[in-house]
Amino acid sequence: MRTLAYILTILAVxxxxxxxxxxxxxxxxxLKETRGLRxxxxAAQVRLSVLRAEWAYLNRPDRLRNLAELNFDSLGLVPLRPDQFGRxxxxxxPPSGLVxxxxxxVSAYGQEDDQ
Incomplete structure (x- = not known):
C-alpha cells in the first residue's frame, strides 16, 4: 500500500x-508578444505624431491662402460675404408636435427572435 502511495506521489510531482x-x-x-505589441x-504613436505635425504644417492659413490665390481661376472660389449666409x-x-x-x-444584435 505504501508503494502505491509513493508511486502516486511521484507521478503527481x-x-x-x-x-x-x-x-x-x-x-x-x-510576455514576448506583449513586448512586441508595445x-x-x-511606433504607431510616433508615426501618428509625425502625421499630425505634417497635417498642421500643410494646413497653415498662409499656405492655404497662397494656394487658393494660385488656383483661383481653376477652382472658381469667391470670397466669403455676410450675405451668403442665411438667418x-x-x-x-420639423413641426414640434411630431407624433x-x-x-x-428594435432588438439587440445577435439575439434570436421568438417569432
Missing part, C-alpha cells in the same frame, strides 16, 4: 513539474 514547465514557457511567450504601439428664422424646422403612429421593434 512529475505531473505538476510538467505543468509548471509548460506554464513557464507559455508565460514567457505571452513596441508596435510606440436662423429662414430655416424650416409617431407606428412603432418600430
Amino acid at each position: 512529475f505531473g505538476l513539474a510538467f505543468w509548471a514547465y509548460r506554464e513557464n514557457y507559455a508565460t514567457q511567450q505571452v 513596441s508596435n504601439i510606440a 436662423v428664422d429662414e430655416v424650416s424646422f 409617431i403612429e407606428e412603432g418600430v421593434e
